[in-house]
Every structure is written in C-alpha cells, then in structure tokens.
Amino acid sequence: MICTIDLHNHSCLSPCGSLEMSPSAMVKRAKHLGISLLGLSDHNSTRNLPAFDVCCTNQGIFPLCGIEVTTREEVHVTCYFETLKTAQHFGRFIESLLPDIPNSPDLLGDQVYVDSREHILGEVEKSLGQAADITFEQLLEEVHGLNGLFIPAHIDRPYFSVSSQLGFLPDLPYDAVESIRVPSAIDTYQNNVITNSDAHYLDGMGRRSWQIEISEYSFTAISAALESGNFRISQ
Numbered sequence: 001m002i003c004t005i006d007l008h009n010h011s012c013l014s015p016c017g018s019l020e021m022s023p024s025a026m027v028k029r030a031k032h033l034g035i036s037l038l039g040l041s042d043h044n045s046t047r048n049l050p051a052f053d054v055c056c057t058n059q060g061i062f063p064l065c066g067i068e069v070t071t072r073e074e075v076h077v078t079c080y081f082e083t084l085k086t087a088q089h090f091g092r093f094i095e096s097l098l099p100d101i102p103n104s105p106d107l108l109g110d111q112v113y114v115d116s117r118e119h120i121l122g123e124v125e126k127s128l129g130q131a132a133d134i135t136f137e138q139l140l141e142e143v144h145g146l147n148g149l150f151i152p153a154h155i156d157r158p159y160f161s162v163s164s165q166l167g168f169l170p171d172l173p174y175d176a177v178e179s180i181r182v183p184s185a186i187d188t189y190q191n192n193v194i195t196n197s198d199a200h201y202l203d204g205m206g207r208r209s210w211q212i213e214i215s216e217y218s219f220t221a222i223s224a225a226l227e228s229g230n231f232r233i234s235q
C-alpha cells in the first residue's frame, strides 16, 4: 500500500515550536491532511512522545517516535526508534548530554510537555536549543546500536546542517538524508534523499509530506522501504 508520510515535526516541547502544537492537535491535523505515518522529532527531548503515541493510536495513525538531536558540531540529525520505550530511553540519554543552561521562555520560547488531552505536565528547565555533548559519528553509533534510523536533517540548509557545519556529508551508513530541495540534493548526494515538513506550526504540517510504499504498518516495513528507495517525493 502507498501511504502519506511526514517524519519531521516539532511539538510545543521544542522552544521554537508553537504552543498550538500539542500532540493532540498535531495528530488531528495530520488526520485531516491524510497523513497516515506521522513522526515527532522535538529538539533534544522526547517528553511529548507518550501523548503523541496515545493520540496517534486513537486516530489510527502510525507513530514514528523520534528526536532531533543537535550534535557537538551543531548538526541537526533526526533519529527514530521502533518503540516508544526505546525512544524515551534515548531521549533521557540525550537530555543528560545537554549543558546545564536554563531555558529563557521569554527569549527562546516555552518547552512544555503535555498529556494526550493537552494538560500541561511540566516544563523542561534546561535549554533544549543547545548542542548535546556527542559527535555526529558517535550519535550514529548510538542510534544504530538501538536499531534506530539516523537521518541527517535539512542537509541543504545554510545553518545547523552537515553542509553548513562540516562542509561535506561524511561517507557513513545513513538510513536516508533529508533535504528541503530534493532534486538538487539527489544530484549531489548518492544516499536516499527524502524531505519532510519540519513543521513548527499547524499550518506548516504536510507542506512537504511524501509517499512511501509499505507492506504493513510497522517500523521494519518503513525502514525496508527507505533502504530500497521504495518511496516517492513529489517536488
């Protein structure tokens, strides 16, 4: 079957994510847009994944539990895991690698995590916009050690990308690379190139969703489709 997928989205937990981006509202929006495989990848934290998982299940959407890590080189990498539990475990690990710099909500935005009914459960005190104390290559090892997907984010952006921070894309076993402008990236890179909305507002969701062919709704099937290039980006 061919499904609409959008892997990279931020909730109200990300300092730059709008407060309207509760997991509940995001999942409803995805349903409206016909997205059946939805990813959540907040900056350096996974605390909104439990609510996201519940909301997806309630709406019949397959959840991709992820995180967007800022490496020591300030490269953004989206990582996804087969289970909520593994993703949460990884999220705690990444949060522990962040410097003890408190967030300034007035300056940088709120970092709230909520339940599936939009009740605020708490606020992350450390600034999630900082770099975690882990290198790009170390991160790849950790993610693959947990059988997760390692996807360098927005590789063609002039900031927080492999191209802006490292100057090149190291030859490593990526599961895919994410680009904003896919055709030019396909010309430049040999890897499987995908795109995603990287939405921070409800209006931004679905603007760069794409199609993937999977045999069943499972993380393994999605991984296999990525590996074999069994997907289509309409740009």
Ligand SMILES: [Zn+2]
Binding pocket: 068, 076, 153, 154, 160
């Ligand atoms: Zn990013």
Ligand SMILES: [Zn+2]
Binding pocket: 008, 010, 068, 153, 198
């Ligand atoms: Zn992002």
